[in-house]
Amino acid sequence: MERSFGASVADTAVVGQGNPYCTDDGVGVAVARRLPSDVGENCAVWEAAQSGVYLAEKLLGFSRVLIIDGTPSLPPGEICVRPLREWEAVGGDRRGAHGMSLSQALEMLERLTSQSSSDTTAQSNCDATPSAHPKERSVGACLRRSGGACLRRSGEARSRRAGLENDQVRIPEVWALAVGIPPDPPFGEGLSPRVAAAVEAAVEEVRGWLNS
Amino acid sequence: MRQQKITIDPITRLEGHGKILLYLDEDGGVQDAFLQIPELRGFERFCVGRRGEEMPQITERICGVCPEAHHLASAKALDDAYGAEIPEAARVQRELFYNTYIFSDHLLHLIFLGGPDLLLDEDTPKEQRNVLGVLQAYPELGKRVVQVRAGAQKVLELIGGRAIHPVFALPGGVSQPVDEEKRKELAAYVEAMTELARDMVSFFHEQVLPDPGLQALLQSPEARLPVHSMGLVDDELAPNFYHGQLRIVSCEGEEIFLGDAREGLDLIEEHSEPWTYVKFPYLKSFGWSGLEGGPGSGLYQVGPLARLNVAERMATPAAQEEFERYLDYFGQRPVQATFAYHWARLVEMVQAAEAAHMLVSHEALTGRTVRGELSAPGKGIGVIEAARGTLFHEYRLDDHGLLEHVNLVVATTHNAGPIGMSVKAMAQAAARQGDMDERLLNRVEMAFRAYDPCLACATHFLPGELPLTVEVYASDGTFLRRVGR
Numbered sequence: 001m002e003r004s005f006g007a008s009v010a011d012t013a014v015v016g017q018g019n020p021y022c023t024d025d026g027v028g029v030a031v032a033r034r035l036p037s038d039v040g041e042n043c044a045v046w047e048a049a050q051s052g053v054y055l056a057e058k059l060l061g062f063s064r065v066l067i068i069d070g071t072p073s074l075p076p077g078e079i080c081v082r083p084l085r086e087w088e089a090v091g092g093d094r095r096g097a098h099g100m101s102l103s104q105a106l107e108m109l110e111r112l113t114s115q116s117s118s119d120t121t122a123q124s125n126c127d128a129t130p131s132a133h134p135k136e137r138s139v140g141a142c143l144r145r146s147g148g149a150c151l152r153r154s155g156e157a158r159s160r161r162a163g164l165e166n167d168q169v170r171i172p173e174v175w176a177l178a179v180g181i182p183p184d185p186p187f188g189e190g191l192s193p194r195v196a197a198a199v200e201a202a203v204e205e206v207r208g209w210l211n212s
Numbered sequence: 213m214r215q216q217k218i219t220i221d222p223i224t225r226l227e228g229h230g231k232i233l234l235y236l237d238e239d240g241g242v243q244d245a246f247l248q249i250p251e252l253r254g255f256e257r258f259c260v261g262r263r264g265e266e267m268p269q270i271t272e273r274i275c276g277v278c279p280e281a282h283h284l285a286s287a288k289a290l291d292d293a294y295g296a297e298i299p300e301a302a303r304v305q306r307e308l309f310y311n312t313y314i315f316s317d318h319l320l321h322l323i324f325l326g327g328p329d330l331l332l333d334e335d336t337p338k339e340q341r342n343v344l345g346v347l348q349a350y351p352e353l354g355k356r357v358v359q360v361r362a363g364a365q366k367v368l369e370l371i372g373g374r375a376i377h378p379v380f381a382l383p384g385g386v387s388q389p390v391d392e393e394k395r396k397e398l399a400a401y402v403e404a405m406t407e408l409a410r411d412m413v414s415f416f417h418e419q420v421l422p423d424p425g426l427q428a429l430l431q432s433p434e435a436r437l438p439v440h441s442m443g444l445v446d447d448e449l450a451p452n453f454y455h456g457q458l459r460i461v462s463c464e465g466e467e468i469f470l471g472d473a474r475e476g477l478d479l480i481e482e483h484s485e486p487w488t489y490v491k492f493p494y495l496k497s498f499g500w501s502g503l504e505g506g507p508g509s510g511l512y513q514v515g516p517l518a519r520l521n522v523a524e525r526m527a528t529p530a531a532q533e534e535f536e537r538y539l540d541y542f543g544q545r546p547v548q549a550t551f552a553y554h555w556a557r558l559v560e561m562v563q564a565a566e567a568a569h570m571l572v573s574h575e576a577l578t579g580r581t582v583r584g585e586l587s588a589p590g591k592g593i594g595v596i597e598a599a600r601g602t603l604f605h606e607y608r609l610d611d612h613g614l615l616e617h618v619n620l621v622v623a624t625t626h627n628a629g630p631i632g633m634s635v636k637a638m639a640q641a642a643a644r645q646g647d648m649d650e651r652l653l654n655r656v657e658m659a660f661r662a663y664d665p666c667l668a669c670a671t672h673f674l675p676g677e678l679p680l681t682v683e684v685y686a687s688d689g690t691f692l693r694r695v696g697r
Contacts, residue, residue, distance in 0.1 A: 019273050021258060048376045049273040053324060058375050060362055108324075112354040187258040 010044035013062045013172070014206055017069040019049045023188045024076075024181035024195045028068040031179070031202045040210040056105035062172040066209050067102065068202065070195070074180030077194035081205055087176040103174065110171045177205055232656060232682045234639055236692070242643045243687070245636035246485075247628065247660075259618040264290055264589065264609045268381050271605065271620070279377055280313035280368065281598035282605070284454070287381035289605040292474065293592025294383045301579025302385035308398070308571040309371040309378070310454045310596075315405050315564035316364040317599040318516075318557045321664050322412070323357050326554050329429075329658050330420050353415065360408045363401035367568075370394055385583030395578055402565075402572045409565035413534055416558055421541075426551075430541075434641040435550040435659065438463040438505040439630050440495065441518035444473060444597050450527035451519045451563065453597040459522040460495070464507050465545050468495070473595035477604055477621065492629045493621065503629050503636075511633075514601025514626040515663060516556035521546035526559065528566035534559045550634045553662040589613045598623050600664050627663050634659040653682055 016032025018025045029047045039045065044062075048055055059065050067084065074080060080087070085103045179202055181195050191199070237243040255274060259267065268286040272279035284306060291298060298306075322330070331349065365375070372378030373387065380386045390398070420426060429435060440463055444456035458473035469479060482491035483500045494500050498510030505511060512518070526532040538555055539545065547556075571577065589609035596603050601623030608617035624631075638659040642651055684692045 021255070021270055021273060044375075046374075046376055049279070050277075050376060053320070054277065055376070057358070057361060057365060060358075109358055112358050187254045 010042050011063050012040060012043045012210065013046060013059060013065045014039070014043060014210075015046045015048050015055070015059075015065060015067050017048050017051065017055075017067055020047070021187060021189060022185050023190060024070055024185040024192055026189075027070040027179045027181055027191055027195050027199070027202075030191060030196075031068045031177075031199055031206065034199055034203050035206060039207065043210060051102055053105040053108070056102055056109055059106070059172050059174070060109065061170050063170065065172045065174045066177055066206060067174060068177045068179070068206070070181035070185075071178045072181060072183040074178055076180045076182050076192065077198040078180040079198055079202055079205060080176075080178045081209060082176060084174040084176045087178060106171055106174065175209060177202060177209070232635055232639075232660075234682060234684045235689075236643075236684065236686055238687045240643070242636065242640040245632060245639050245656075247632040247635060256618040256620055260615050262615050264293060264607055264613050264615055265383055267605075267607065267615070267618075269377065269379060272377050274620075274622075278317070278598045278600070278603075280310065280372070281596055281603050283372075283378050284310055284381055285594045285596040285598075285603045285605040287383065288455075288594030288596060289592040289607050290383035290594070291592070292594060293589050293607055293609050295587035295590070296384035297584045298385050299579065299581045299584055300576040301389060302582045302584075304571055304574045304577045304579075305371055305386050305390060305582070306381060307454045308568055308574075308577065309368060309380070311564040311568040311571065312364050312367045312371075312402070312405070314453050314597075314599055315409070315561055315568060316361055316368070318561040318564065319357060319361060319364075319408075319412075321599075322554065322557055322561065323354065325664065326557075326661050329551070329661060330426060330554055356408060360404050363404050367398055367401050370398060382583060384586050387582070389580045389582050390578050392578055395572065399572045402568045405565040406569045409562045410530060412558060413530070413562060416555075417537075429551045429658075430549050430555075432549070432551070432641075434637045435634065436548045437513070437550055437630055437634055437637075438507070438548055439509065439633075440468060440512035441521035441546055442476075442512050442514050442602055442626065443519035443522040444595065444602065445470075445523055446527060448527070449522075449524035451523045451560065451597070452527065453560075453564065455596070458595065458602075460512065461522045461546060462507060463505065463546065463548065468497075474593040476595060476602070477593065477606060477619070480621075491625070493626050494629070503633055505633060511629045512626065513630045514623050515553065515599075516560050517547060517550075517553045518601065519597065520556045520559060526563050528563045528570070530566055531559055531563035534562055550659060550662050553664070557664075600624060601626055624663070631660060631663050634662070656682055 014032060014035065016028040016030070018028040020026035020029040032045050032047055035045050046058075048058075050058075088101050088103050179195065179198050182192065190196075231247075233246045234242050235244040235246075259270060262270070267290065268283045271282040271286045274282055287306075290296075321327075368378065369375045371380060371390070373380045380388065440460060442458065442460045444452050445459045446452040446456045449459070456473065457470055458476045459467065460469040460479070462468050469475075479496055480493045481496045481500075482493050484491050492500075492503070492511075494510030495512060496510070498508065501509050503511070520535065520538070523535075526535045538552075538559055539547075541555075542549065542552065589611065591608045592606075594605040602621075603623055604619070604621040606617070606619040606621075607615055610616050635656050638655040642655040681694055683694050686692050
């Protein structure tokens with residue numbers, strides 16, 4: 001579990017999202033903290049008051065991720081588990097700083113990293129396509145001088161530790177476990193009664209998801 | 213006469229929304245522009261009564277953008293409150309961590325957030341004028357940025373102790389030493405950072421700067437803001453993101469203050485306006501004269517542009533080289549072009565990468581003594597340069613180490629006045645050209661984005677809902693329209 005000091009090498013992540021100093025906004029963190037240390041094999045458990053691209057980048061390299069978060073889109077205490085994209089489609093997402101949802105950020109990262117990783121390919125593309133955007137051709141030239149070598153030097157070992165394999169980035173399958181909370185939670189610690197009563201049921205949902 | 217009928221958006225969760233209000237004059241031009249953003253006073257009150265040593269982990273959750281900055285500003289405030297001397301090994305760890313954060317954050321902004329302003333034509337269709345449009349134009353660059361940022365995030369995790377929300381900084385030092393094995397791993401990631409920083413400079417000069425559109429923005433008279441600048445500098449008057457003296461330089465280039473950064477809070481006061489929760493800091497010695505620039509105004513800015521305005525040089529060689537090219541281009545000091553924030557960010561990114569490279573090889577990094585002795589608790593102030601600007605954490609602890617008083621002044625608060633002024637100037641220019649919809653919104657967003665505000669209301673170029681709206685009111689206060697995506 002990620003709770004130990006040092007780099008994570010887990011395959012699965014459970015992320016309790018929210019601010020534990022903002023009462024019910026911290027229900028995701030509360031659920032994560034209730035999970036036992038051996039909740040799942042090769043599973044990291046995190047807390048995150050981040051979302052969007054800031055969180056998305058940290059999820060690279062996991063194969064599956066479950067985000068636990070509070071939402072005013074559900075009645076307080078109600079629980080819903082579904083794929084993240086489905087959840088966001090019904091307006092249940094948390095817009096991170098800069099207003100990007102987590103799945104949008106992951107999509108962006110996937111598109112960013114789905115380009116060819118071969119420096120030779122990039123070079124031939126730049127040279128062989130005179131109609132390509134002039135800026136693109138020159139970027140290729142710029143990278144040929146130094147960047148391609150840097151990509152190769154990144155190396156498999158370092159890439160895997162950073163969540164990357166063979167210069168490709170693994171984008172996880174992401175699910176959302178949403179717990180209904182009242183709107184506009186004030187600063188403070190602790191959960192309101194109906195939300196607090198949902199924590200144990202949410203913990204069981206996490207176990208079920210890990211075993212599925 | 214204009215009626216002041218302004219509704220302040222209710223504050224919801226910490227990722228609140230932002231709103232820009234534009235008031236038109238009788239001729240349809242923009243008479244005034246105001247920026248509304250959420251405030252954090254409730255958070256400060258919540259912290260009173262808590263144990264001081266909890267603050268590095270509480271304050272880093274203020275928002276999801278700069279946890280590293282709040283974590284270390286808080287630790288520094290506690291260092292001061294406990295009268296602790298930080299062992300060299302702890303200082304080097306903290307500085308390595310912090311320079312990595314600055315590098316990573318600036319890189320994110322340059323490519324993902326401010327990138328479309330730099331890398332794409334202003335007339336690019338809106339569905340393409342986002343980071344995905346950048347990716348289409350520069351596919352290999354985007355991928356490499358993701359890889360190097362992933363490595364930088366590993367540095368932060370290895371030193372900080374967690375992938376998210378670091379736990380390593382304590383009053384008097386840090387929690388654990390770095391061994392040689394970890395140092396080697398850190399060094400590999402840092403090497404990639406320095407290589408990318410150098411290549412980004414080449415890319416900027418070959419591909420970005422020659423673009424006539426960017427040149428026009430950099431030289432635009434509407435995008436010039438004559439306000440003072442504030443930032444931390446080292447003994448050589450080079451920027452130091454982690455620690456240093458506070459320097460304030462006037463909009464005419466004269467030094468207003470150079471001294472103990474903890475005195476900074478005594479130099480500023482805050483002015484309230486009825487239409488926003490945020491108070492506007494200004495230099496006390498100048499007094500409040502409204503949201504106006506010029507040598508007699510007390511308004512000042514922070515962040516990359518301001519830091520380069522208060523610096524006489526950079527701390528590392530490649531950054532110094534780029535700094536000289538930057539100054540040659542603008543031909544005057546201080547630089548007042550709002551869109552120079554982006555270039556200043558690039559210069560700082562280079563310094564942060566080079567500094568991290570030096571620190572990861574520092575012999576003290578693997579030192580075993582990582583925490584100093586603590587004295588009796590008292591008052592403490594921690595000052596640090598967040599990516600977006602100067603951040604103050606002020607605490608007063610009682611004899612038991614419990615918080616009696618908390619005061620946080622974040623970067624975007626310092627910049628609230630300048631942001632509003634920049635937005636107003638850009639909106640006025642767009643309105644003069646008859647653009648009251650898409651182009652107006654573009655221009656307003658570009659001005660806003662240059663400052664990289666550390667709140668969720670910052671604009672972005674990513675597909676999806678934009679959390680910033682622009683409302684337009686007639687000269688009599690009548691609501692006319694809302695411009696948003």
